[in-house]
Amino acid sequence: MQKIFERYTIIIMSTAILSILVVNYFFSAGSLRGRQLDTFNAKIEQVIHTMENNQEELASIKGNLDEDYLTRAKAAAYVVEKNPGVLDSVEALTNLAALLDVDELHVTEADGIIRYSSVPKYIGLDFHNGRQMRGFLPILESDSEDMHIIQEAQPNTAEAKMMKYVGVSRKGVKGLVQVGLEPVRQMEAQERNTYDYIFDRFPTDVGEEFFAMDVGSGKVVAHTGKGEDMDELENYGLESLEKCTAGAYRTMDGGTECYVATRAYEDVLIGAYMDKATLYHTFWKNILLTFIYLLAVEVIAVLLLNYLVKQKVVSGIHKIRDLLSEITKGGLDTKVEVGGAPEFEDLSNGIYRMVKSVVSSSDRISKIIAMSQIPLAAFEYQNDMDYVFITSKLGELLDMDADMLDRYTKDPEAFLHMIRVFMESTVENENDVFYAGAQRYVRIHFTIEDTGYYGAVTDATREMLDKRKMLYENNHDQLTGLSRYPYFKQKASQILGSLNDDEICACVMLDLDAFKNINDTYGHDVGDRYLQEFAQIMKELPKDHCLVARRSGDEFCIFAYGYRREDEIRSLLDRFWTALQSKIISLAEGEECIISASGGYVCTNDRKIGLTRLLQQADAALYEVKRKNKGHYER
The missing domain is CATH 3.30.70.270 (Reverse transcriptase/Diguanylate cyclase domain)
Structure with a gap:
């Protein structure tokens, strides 16, 4: 009766503690996620507002600069028309360029070759050469004396220097007058009109990360975090991230679970995320304190009853422990039999059924994987075992015949050495992909613990061949x-x-x-x-x-x-x-x-x-x- 009382006391108190923690968890977690979603939405709105302001500023600057640069080009053409003597010396052209506040001034005749210039090394350049210079040929081909062309900022033909050029027709003489300026204000405004620029200067709280993803390509165009985080976001997929407008949890490739909120703006998906550990840092601290308090109450109660039930309970537990040790060493046919109380008999039968169920489930899973033709294999070794457990596809993935694989599985040290040898042949720029023969690749995930080692092997051949084909086509x-x-x-x-x-x-x-x-x-x-x-x-x-x-x-x-x-x-x-x-x-x-x-x-x-x-x-x-x-x- 005393044993039953002790057991039910522990069950009731543990259940009560668990119920309190579960209720507290759900109420507090819901409130926490709601507050974080509001914070993310407010900051994403601030990013959008900043981007809209920057776009308006850039459009205004570009319009004003185009009009201003055209005025300077026309002024230069007017001076050349009224005072042709200014073309007689580079110094005169340089002074005229300084007067008009432009960086370069070039004058051609009908053949399109620069005959006069404030930059001597440009004299002789032909407007028929180079994509940038050929952009002004319509002026030379036109009979209109009012023809003009305003180019966008781009690398010039002569030196690949970022310049903005404006050209106008010469008056009375076939040719063109061109002025060039370094578009500092426009380039600065364009730089401010990028998500990278905004994110670099955007205030974030601890653990918060923001990103912008192109809706068309699914590529991350800006990010406040590390490069590997960008790869994980792209791998997760645009469609999945678009479903996070009301906030949702997503698990990255590295296994990190993050709370994500997104919003579509024009052709970009703007999002913010925070890993769950950071989000719940204070939350878990409060849960932990509550748990410790309730646990202390339970411990005190259990200690009071421990003296009465110690001998009987401890004896049965020791016997169960010894039998479980036999099971962990590979004796899966061992049956746990402990008498003395109905509870221990039920527990013994339960353990036995559980072991049989695990063995049966493992066999079924291996058969299902083999039937599904999924290129996946796994292996496991525990220190108490005298062999390495493997699934059926391991030999195929590692290009190893059955006899050789059987010899390795019977020698855990040799098997471990074989896996390490495979992992020495790393594919360049791939952390976990290795060569498995001619034009064959595998991905190996491998972990060594104090109790043994285990791992998984998947076929990465198609992925690597596609990557190499893409790299060749890009280059x-x-x-x-x-x-x-x-x-x-x-x-x-x-x-x-x-x-x-x-x-x-x-x-x-x-x-x-x-x-x-x-x-x-x-x-x-x-x-x-x-x-x-x-x-x-x-x-x-x-x-x-x-x-x-x-x-x-x-x-x-x-x-x-x-x-x-x-x-x-x-x-x-x-x-x-x-x-x-x-x-x-x-x-x-x-x-x-x-x-x-x-x-x-x-x-x-x-x-x-x-x-x-x-x-x-x-x-x-x-x-x-x-x-x-x-x-x-x-x-």
């Missing part, structure tokens, strides 16, 4: 298969920076001489084939000495490296131009041509010179070749 031109210009510059900069003292390298800039005429005369299909044939000859250059890329429409570049003498590089270029001249291209029925290209190159053994400077020098050499004698290359 290579779709039409020609050559490297894109940004990727070319990245790789060439790395090679230049690691140049040996006894090596030289060269930058070669190329331009197809007759491409525009071929494109206009025979159509884009022929033009595309002309580009592809040229690109194929570039691809035949030695890959261990050359990087090749398409810079723009008919402009290409080569970075030659790994040579010790310039004559080796010239020999390479001679063979390349010989290959061009021997390549016959069919244009139309009965019409053929050879590929004609002009090139300029520059050599160096100075790894500190910088790729940008080499490209500029090679560009200048190309310009001289096209100006003097097209169809060959010069240094």
Whole structure:
């Protein structure tokens, strides 16, 4: 009777404590989430309000600046018309530019070549070259003396410097007058009109993070937290985050549960989140204090009864403990049998049924996974076991036959070593993806504890192959298969920076001489084939000495490296131009041509010179070749 009384006392008191904690939890948690949702909504509204104000400011600044810059360009054209002598010296043009408060002043004649300029090094530049400069050709092609063009801020052709240019027609003389300014105010306003700028200066409470996600692509465009948080948000998916307008919990890839609130604004989903641990920090402290108080009451009551029931209860518990120890060592057929009281007999039967249920459930889950064809496998080892438990697909995922896998499972130390060997072959830029054979990859999650180790293995082959295909397509031109210009510059900069003292390298800039005429005369299909044939000859250059890329429409570049003498590089270029001249291209029925290209190159053994400077020098050499004698290359 005393044992029954003690047991029911503990049950009743524990139930009462649990009920109080559960009721307190739900009431307090609901209130806490509501207050946090109101805070998030207020701050998101503040972000939207700031963005709207910044957009109005940017529109106002752009309109005012466009009108102001056009006025200055017209004033410059007026001075040139009324006082042509101002064109006689760079100093006079420089003074006029200073008077008009512009950074650059250029004047051309009908041929589109800069004849007069406040920047001497720009004299001679042709408005037919470069995307930015070609934007002003409609002025030269128009007969109107009131023609003007206002360009958006962009890198200029000469130096890739961020500038805003305005051009107007000359009065009485065919040509154009152009002024250029560094758009400082506009660029600053554009910078303020980004979510990154707003988030960097936005006041947040401890643990709060804000993000903005593009609705079209599902990519995070701004974030106040770490880079890995952005990846987790993108992986979670736009559709799921859009459902958080009234606040909801979401579990990130790392297992962190966060409270998220979002709101759509234009083409962006703005959201705020806080991990659950931070949100409930004070909350759990209060719950813990309540729990400790109630627990103390229960402990006191139990201690008072402990003396009366100690011997009988402890004896039965010790026996159950010993039998459970046998079960944990792998003796799953062990039956727990403890008599002396109905309660212990029921408990013994319950434990036995539970063990059998766990064994049965484990078998069923393994069979279900095998039937579903999910590429997933798991393994587990406890220190008291003499084998490693595995699921059926592990051998297939690790490319291991049944006999070999059986030998490993019978030797836990060898199995652990085998897993570690697999995890040494890490895929570049992937933390938990490893090679599992030719064109095969697996993701391994592995944990070692004091009591043993366990892990899971999933097939990551399709994911990795898709990533590599995407990386290749992002870095290579779709039409020609050559490297894109940004990727070319990245790789060439790395090679230049690691140049040996006894090596030289060269930058070669190329331009197809007759491409525009071929494109206009025979159509884009022929033009595309002309580009592809040229690109194929570039691809035949030695890959261990050359990087090749398409810079723009008919402009290409080569970075030659790994040579010790310039004559080796010239020999390479001679063979390349010989290959061009021997390549016959069919244009139309009965019409053929050879590929004609002009090139300029520059050599160096100075790894500190910088790729940008080499490209500029090679560009200048190309310009001289096209100006003097097209169809060959010069240094």
